[in-house]
Amino acid sequence: MNFELTEEQEMIRDAARDFAQRELLPGVIERDENAIYPKEQVKRLGELGFLGMLVGTEYDGGGMDTVSYVLAMEEISKVDASVSVIMSVNNSLVCWGVQKYGSEAQKEEFLKPMARGDKIGAFLLSEPEAGSDATSQRTTAVDMGDHYLVNGIKNWITSGGTASTYLLIAHTHPEKKHHGINAFLIDSNLEGISVGPHENKMGMRASDTHSVMFNNVKIPKENRLGEDGQGFKIAMKSLEGGRIGIASQALGLASGAYELALQYAQERKTFGKEIIKHQAIAFKLADMAVEIEAARYFCLKAAWLKDQGKPYGQASAMAKLYAAETAMKVTTEAVQIHGGNGYVKEYHVERLMREAKLTQIYEGTSEIQKIVISRGLLA
Amino acid sequence: MKILVCISNVPDTTTKIKFANNNTQVDDAGVQWIINPWDELALTRAIELKEDSSNSFDEVCVVNVGLAKSDATLRKALAIGADKAIRIDAEPLDAYFVAGQIADYIKNNPFDIVLSGIESSDYNGSSVGGMLSEFLDCPAISSMTKLEVDNGEIIIHRAIPGGKQVLELQAPFVGIVQKGITNEPRIPAMRGIMMARKKPLEVVSPVDLKALSHIVEFELPQAKASCRMISEERLEALVDLLKSEAKVL
Amino acid sequence: MSVIAFAKNWDGKFKKSTYELVSYAKDLASRLNTQTLILSIGEVEETELEKLAQYGADKIISVEDSRLNILSSRIYAEVISQVVNKEEASLVVLSDNNSGKAISPRLSVKLQAGLAAAVLDVPKSLDPFIVKKQVFSGKAFAFVQIDSDKKILTLSKNSFGIKENVVSVNIEKFSPELSDDIFKIKVRSTESAENKVILADADIVVSAGRGMKSADNWQPVEDLASALGAATACSRPVSDDGWRGHEEHVGQTGKVVAPNLYFAVGISGAIQHVAGISRSKCIVAINTDPEAPIFSVADYGVVGDAMSVLPKLTSIINSGE
Structure with a gap:
């Protein structure tokens, strides 16, 4: 056992913290309120190498380990989860799959620009009738000999409007159930693709979430990712890693809210003393600190397993479940500690609370995580 | 041309300072160490000059006098973009000792421009840069707020009380850097952090030199009496208090 | 043994901080049973120099070289060190302002004299010589012991106060030996904001x-x-x-x-x-x-x-x- 971070991991965490405090904090309230896409901030995220930090250096990535990724995600999510979700999707849902399953030509064409942050990737799995239940896909990719013809609708797509590259999941042989699913790597501007309006969300309002429609879209054969019928596996494996990203995001929302509450409790006075000196508040903060620490261990353990090349599906599901539930609970308590001020946008915690709710829902709801975990127990 | 930036390893500016061993030492527990903020600005400017291909700066090195706990800070300097780090392996006893060690290194490894922050946020000595220039017998520019190259000539701005002065100068010299030299310190990029692994961090032995002073004890300031609140409607009373009670008007 | 205070002028005039420095030097000199010498560099009129006598200067040494009207830390440190050696002074005090911060480190190296910067009070002890200074930008204080024979202090503003101590004074001229090649820095231009309080x-x-x-x-x-x-x-x-x-x-x-x-x-x-x-x-x-x-x-x-x-x-x- 060794709980110590390397010097490099600490440096990455500090860089992420400096970036979040200096470049994300200014304007975060306005971007959330008016649902303004953080264009400049995402550009800087790319320049600093956060968008491709898990991609190997041979493909213009940072070549960093997953532990570093957890640390960076936590720091960025403390301040702006709209930015961190873009980072998470690009790194763990899109780049990871391309690096793992892509051909050299696909890596050259798609992976390198995404790793540099020149292009943003989106992951197109969810449908109006199929979220985590990937086998219920209705989007079809019919094999036409020299190309695939795609029709269907994808929903709740993070970066759906801004991404240049889509990792698309669709059915080619519905009769083969999950063995009939394919993954494709395509430009988002192919003919026949249209993007729905920006979803007016409760939280993470600055990230752009859209539905994406495919109407007789021709996808060349060479854009299929992996073998014929490997799409389901690619999607599920990507989600396993994605869960580490979202778990770290939830962790950051919790620890960000906790830090604000801790500071507020030391400054705000009632009945002649700082509210942290009232046991009701002190115990709340103690509970929050304990749960955050536990969530952090879950995240780092899942990341460590992944870095060691060991199975991490079960661990990442536990991390995502626990961190998301902790985020919801801790952000709610942080609002409570702030009292009336907590309900006001200026104090940030209400935003973190709205954002925390999404971590219990996307990339597999908490209930789905329990399905994954309980199936793992039986296996 | 080569630039050397002197780096102090100091507690993060948000750190609440505590002391240990009967107030004779800074309590290291929980302290996060950073590049002294002024030194970081100097380093950032040096790297900007190196990156600008229109001039002839081709190497930026950083130097620190300190024990192994400085290494993380030096590696951050490498991650930001310095080419090489030198650590003179000794406890930084006082400014004279630190400047003397760095001067000795420079005498054997010459640089065109040596930069140092105007102050270090720990012991607030403001002395290393000036001492270094005297050890090296070269000019020093205090409160340097701009460092540029114009047609091959080095142009410097320095802050003087209530204004500024524009100077022309030939290397070698020591620049003592004040805020304004660049906009913001750099955040290291992932690529830089990765490349820092491969860059040299040279540890050299100190020369024999005696410090001229040492700290015997620390003390924390006393807590302040509570603030007297005055209503916005009674600002006359505030002015009266400033005159009669505080006697500052 | 004497105490020397460097009295910086601004366009031939002294400031309140100069008077505070002279008051402080006088106090130190009486503690050490020695003389207070004031050193002024650059052209300053006699009536202005005499003002320093109100705060207890035993002797004023004036270096009236017009080449020295523009401050250069290198040259000033050279001049001060010549005076220190000539007078066999053991303690030099400067104001902790831009010029004091620039000159004192150079002087420290020239004289092998330990420097305590931004000192806040009279020494806590004279033997060993221990002074209080601000550290961590005001978050704490440190007591610094200077171990060398010659010592240099820079005094933080408003830390001692101005204390009148009227004496009669003699003003002595001094001409330092300066080689031309240290007048090296070329000033292109100087800008200063008019009427602005610094x-x-x-x-x-x-x-x-x-x-x-x-x-x-x-x-x-x-x-x-x-x-x-x-x-x-x-x-x-x-x-x-x-x-x-x-x-x-x-x-x-x-x-x-x-x-x-x-x-x-x-x-x-x-x-x-x-x-x-x-x-x-x-x-x-x-x-x-x-x-x-x-x-x-x-x-x-x-x-x-x-x-x-x-x-x-x-x-x-x-x-x-």
Whole structure:
């Protein structure tokens, strides 16, 4: 056992913290309120190498380990989860799959620009009738000999409007159930693709979430990712890693809210003393600190397993479940500690609370995580 | 041309300072160490000059006098973009000792421009840069707020009380850097952090030199009496208090 | 054995901080049973030099070389060291201002004399020689022992006070030996703001922060400062955002100030800001947030919007004059 971070991991965490405090904090309230896409901030995220930090250096990535990724995600999510979700999707849902399953030509064409942050990737799995239940896909990719013809609708797509590259999941042989699913790597501007309006969300309002429609879209054969019928596996494996990203995001929302509450409790006075000196508040903060620490261990353990090349599906599901539930609970308590001020946008915690709710829902709801975990127990 | 930036390893500016061993030492527990903020600005400017291909700066090195706990800070300097780090392996006893060690290194490894922050946020000595220039017998520019190259000539701005002065100068010299030299310190990029692994961090032995002073004890300031609140409607009373009670008007 | 104070002039005139330095040097000299010598470099009229005698100078040494009217730390350190050697002085004191900060390190190396910068008080002990200074930008103090025979101190402003001690004085001229090749730096131009109170010298500072909401809202700050004859300053976010220049930034990574009266307007009071103002004699905080940490370091507080408080305050001050 060794709980110590390397010097490099600490440096990455500090860089992420400096970036979040200096470049994300200014304007975060306005971007959330008016649902303004953080264009400049995402550009800087790319320049600093956060968008491709898990991609190997041979493909213009940072070549960093997953532990570093957890640390960076936590720091960025403390301040702006709209930015961190873009980072998470690009790194763990899109780049990871391309690096793992892509051909050299696909890596050259798609992976390198995404790793540099020149292009943003989106992951197109969810449908109006199929979220985590990937086998219920209705989007079809019919094999036409020299190309695939795609029709269907994808929903709740993070970066759906801004991404240049889509990792698309669709059915080619519905009769083969999950063995009939394919993954494709395509430009988002192919003919026949249209993007729905920006979803007016409760939280993470600055990230752009859209539905994406495919109407007789021709996808060349060479854009299929992996073998014929490997799409389901690619999607599920990507989600396993994605869960580490979202778990770290939830962790950051919790620890960000906790830090604000801790500071507020030391400054705000009632009945002649700082509210942290009232046991009701002190115990709340103690509970929050304990749960955050536990969530952090879950995240780092899942990341460590992944870095060691060991199975991490079960661990990442536990991390995502626990961190998301902790985020919801801790952000709610942080609002409570702030009292009336907590309900006001200026104090940030209400935003973190709205954002925390999404971590219990996307990339597999908490209930789905329990399905994954309980199936793992039986296996 | 080569630039050397002197780096102090100091507690993060948000750190609440505590002391240990009967107030004779800074309590290291929980302290996060950073590049002294002024030194970081100097380093950032040096790297900007190196990156600008229109001039002839081709190497930026950083130097620190300190024990192994400085290494993380030096590696951050490498991650930001310095080419090489030198650590003179000794406890930084006082400014004279630190400047003397760095001067000795420079005498054997010459640089065109040596930069140092105007102050270090720990012991607030403001002395290393000036001492270094005297050890090296070269000019020093205090409160340097701009460092540029114009047609091959080095142009410097320095802050003087209530204004500024524009100077022309030939290397070698020591620049003592004040805020304004660049906009913001750099955040290291992932690529830089990765490349820092491969860059040299040279540890050299100190020369024999005696410090001229040492700290015997620390003390924390006393807590302040509570603030007297005055209503916005009674600002006359505030002015009266400033005159009669505080006697500052 | 004597104590030498370097009395810097600004265009031939001394400032209050010079008189404080002379008062301090006199006090040190009496503790050490020795003489107080004052060294002035550059052209200063005799009547101005005589003013220093009011604070206890035994002898004034004046180096009237017009080449020395422009300050160069290298040349000044050379001149001071020649005087120190000639007079066999053991202790040199300078003001902890721009010039003192620039000259003292060079002098320290030349004389092999230990330097304690930004000293706050008379020595705690003379043997060993221990002085108190500010460290961590005001978050703490340190007692520094100087171990060398010759010693150099720079004195923080407003830490000793001006003490009259009228004596008759003789003014002695001194001509240092200076080689031409140290006059090397070429000055292209000098700019200085007219009629502006310089922050480092100011007895009163009106400082404003993010609470002003916009760079366009600074007029009330300027107005109060001009009514009080004060310098203006700002917090770090304000200078970082370019609302005001860096030269106005007060705090741990900006300027550390020690005025008699400091107005913190719309400044929340982050630990780094407080570090830069903790030596102010009196702090007045004006802030809309009654919970702002600045109130815990202020002597007087007003909860209210700066845009309405400042004009009222300015008119009260103006009507009182």
